[in-house]
Amino acid sequence: GAVVSQHPSWVICKSGTSVKIECRSLDFQATTMFWYRQFPKQSLMLMATSNEGSKATYEQGVEKDKFLINHASLTLSTLTVTSAHPEDSSFYICSARFPGADTQYFGPGTRLTVL
Amino acid sequence: DAKTTQPNSMESNEEEPVHLPCNHSTISGTDYIHWYRQLPSQGPEYVIHGLTSNVNNRMASLAIAEDRKSSTLILHRATLRDAAVYYCILSKRDDKIIFGKGTRLHILP
Numbered sequence: 001g002a003v004v005s006q007h008p009s010w011v012i013c014k015s016g017t018s019v020k021i022e023c024r025s026l027d028f029q030a031t032t033m034f035w036y037r038q039f040p041k042q043s044l045m046l047m048a049t050s051n052e053g054s055k056a057t058y059e060q061g062v063e064k065d066k067f068l069i070n071h072a073s074l075t076l077s078t079l080t081v082t083s084a085h086p087e088d089s090s091f092y093i094c095s096a097r098f099p100g101a102d103t104q105y106f107g108p109g110t111r112l113t114v115l
Numbered sequence: 116d117a118k119t120t121q122p123n124s125m126e127s128n129e130e131e132p133v134h135l136p137c138n139h140s141t142i143s144g145t146d147y148i149h150w151y152r153q154l155p156s157q158g159p160e161y162v163i164h165g166l167t168s169n170v171n172n173r174m175a176s177l178a179i180a181e182d183r184k185s186s187t188l189i190l191h192r193a194t195l196r197d198a199a200v201y202y203c204i205l206s207k208r209d210d211k212i213i214f215g216k217g218t219r220l221h222i223l224p
Contacts, residue, residue: 004158006158032209034211034212036214043202043214043215043216043217044153044159044214045214046211046212046213046214049211091156093158093159095158095159095212097209100208100209102147102164102208103147103149103161103164103212104161104212105161106151106158106159106160106161107158108157108158109156109157109158111156
């Protein structure tokens with residue numbers, strides 16, 4: 001099956017700093033990538049949809065100025081958590097879809113801990 | 116978005132078949148039925164998906180009711196590694212995937 005990677009797999013940062021998470025589709029070109037967040041013992045929550053070369057579409061309640069998404073190429077999307085605070089600590093997961101596909105393929109996730 | 120209903124949790128014995136039910140009475144004609152599973156501290160893993168006909172792959176089988184208002188994911192021979200949260204999701208082609216609460220499957224040795 002299609003492979004999606006994320007980097008880093010975990011990160012610890014100080015409150016007020018910014019953190020960038022990368023999502024790559026390794027063996028296909030992904031015109032659309034998605035970013036999810038998951039808190040402990042909860043389900044995944046969709047944050048935004050990212051289309052290559054255009055601005056991301058954010059779900060209701062997600063601050064676009066805090067969670068910056070860039071999808072500059074067909075194999076790479078990045079999520080930057082700006083001015084991170086402890087409440088942003090979560091498991092961030094990306095997924096990717098290639099054109100015409102019925103389904104999505106998910107990355108392994110990035111665990112962010114903000115001290 | 117059309118909703119799905121799944122049991123919160125299920126138990127099964129190792130090496131026995133597991134049938135995970137999903138109700139989706141408001142499904143539309145263009146909704147695909149997707150199943151993903153998530154092991155602890157990992158991203159979701161694609162299991163299977165279908166539109167109208169039953170589907171089989173190396174991981175599982177998907178049985179879809181004739182009226183499409185329900186479906187069942189079948190794991191033919193459960194192992195301890197199949198313990199996970201299983202999500203049944205409806206989504207149209209090229210549309211986003213929204214996760215519900217899923218079914219937590221426990222496998223008993």
